[in-house]
Amino acid sequence: MTEEANTSGWDAIDAAVGELYEDQEPLHYGTAIPYMLGGPDPLNGISVYKVDTPIPHWHFITYGFSELYEKESEDLEHSGYGFEMTFRLTRSEGESTPPSWALNLLQNVGRYVFTSGNVFHAGDYMDANGPICLGSDTLLTALSFIEDPDLTAISTPNGTVKFIQMVGITGPELETMQTWNTRGLLAAFVEFMPKYVTDLMRNSYLDIPSVIQAVERGIEEEGSSTAFLFIQQLAWTSPRKRILQKNVPAELQIGAKQAQIIGKILRSRFSKGAPLSLIGSGVNITFEAGVTPSFSEDGNQIKVVVHEQAVLELAANLRPVEQTFEIASLPGILFRIARTEITDQDGHVIETIG
Known part of the structure; x- marks a missing residue:
């Protein structure tokens, strides 16, 4: 007999997502060769759920920023890097599988974290130095990060795990986050971006009167949170x-x-x-x-x-x-x-x- 592998960290994520999507079987994209054995992809896998409300979209959830199996780090409070990444992307009618570029983007973010050791928190942002979907004419050239609106932090046998949602933004929106703050700007967007679903084809929200007012008021009252x-x-x-x-x-x-x-x-x-x-x-x-x-x-x-x-x-x-x-x-x-x-x-x- 062989001892069963300890998948307690993975199981805890499955349980949290299972409460949200119940019996829906996700599309799961695993990694053929583990990163530690020289494989190119640092994340063990990405599950994708088909969501219809508030607008049709794909909900991506990563497995690999946290400790999915045995506890290895000395940090008993957090599991691995302490988070898993999520991403919501608009889904067109009749689209049966999520676009591969979004899977690659999440793996690229994983490579950045694993290589640099820099950990993402809600309220962070990152310049992608080009379209987040390579080869497209999207205006979204940067990323911001916020708590996933449906997945709260969980406790696992390996420590806590937060679910941080990645949100595509334009260059001018990135600059506004830097001169004000990410949370404030995304809150001003949420009326037009329900659940912070990324839409590659959208225009900037900075021309909307309610957003302009929120930005002007926020900068005047709070200044920049970029220390x-x-x-x-x-x-x-x-x-x-x-x-x-x-x-x-x-x-x-x-x-x-x-x-x-x-x-x-x-x-x-x-x-x-x-x-x-x-x-x-x-x-x-x-x-x-x-x-x-x-x-x-x-x-x-x-x-x-x-x-x-x-x-x-x-x-x-x-x-x-x-x-x-x-x-x-x-x-x-x-x-x-x-x-x-x-x-x-x-x-x-x-x-x-x-």
């Missing part, structure tokens, strides 16, 4: 490294793609007296409100103190154009906007900004 931004093209050169040159300022470099949104978020954060940290490879630059603009260095931790005039001047100059500039209200720093090259999965440049 930090991960910046790929972030660099800081200390003036001490140019000791042979006189009166040379420090240099702060950022990429053209993120230049403008940094200015917008900085203004929104400053209006509420909140700091903003830019996090790059080996450097962390934090902007804080103060009376006298200045900067200080502590290893790779850089603190830049700004006042209202400095924020206004900086935001006005942070544009997606390759350039260098200095501002009178924040002396001692040369700002460099570097050209950004966006590449596809094969490393080919598909867009240049700046």
Whole structure:
């Protein structure tokens, strides 16, 4: 006799979803070769349910971000990464199987998490740097994350598991989330996006009067919830490294793609007296409100103190154009906007900004 495999984590997810869909048998897409044995797909499987209300859609549920079998991590409170991902996508009449691109997208998000160790929480967002459905003309080029409206957190023998729903959004909607917050904007969308069902063919919701009012009120009352931004093209050169040159300022470099949104978020954060940290490879630059603009260095931790005039001047100059500039209200720093090259999965440049 052989001992039965422990599938308690998997079974707990099945039980939670079973309460929602009762006797419906899902379409399940498993992984042929396990990731730990060199397979390309990190998730063990994805189940997809056919849903008719409030609008016809597919409901995808992942298996693999949490611990599905034996407990392996030392974190007794959470199972694996502590969540499973869900995704709701509009379903056309007569569509009998879900589109494969959505399955691939979930596996790609899985690869990002497994490779980087960065865990998604409700309220997060991510720029996809292109259409979420490759090769389509959809306006949805980013992802946001919120609690699944039908699946609450569960307790399993391996720890708790939350169900985080992935929602497709446009580029301008991503920027609005960054200058306000994800929860607020999605709440303003829900009247037009029931249960946060992603529709590839939709236009931006930012032109709808009720959404415009919600955004303006939210930014004014709450400011931006974005306390930090991960910046790929972030660099800081200390003036001490140019000791042979006189009166040379420090240099702060950022990429053209993120230049403008940094200015917008900085203004929104400053209006509420909140700091903003830019996090790059080996450097962390934090902007804080103060009376006298200045900067200080502590290893790779850089603190830049700004006042209202400095924020206004900086935001006005942070544009997606390759350039260098200095501002009178924040002396001692040369700002460099570097050209950004966006590449596809094969490393080919598909867009240049700046």
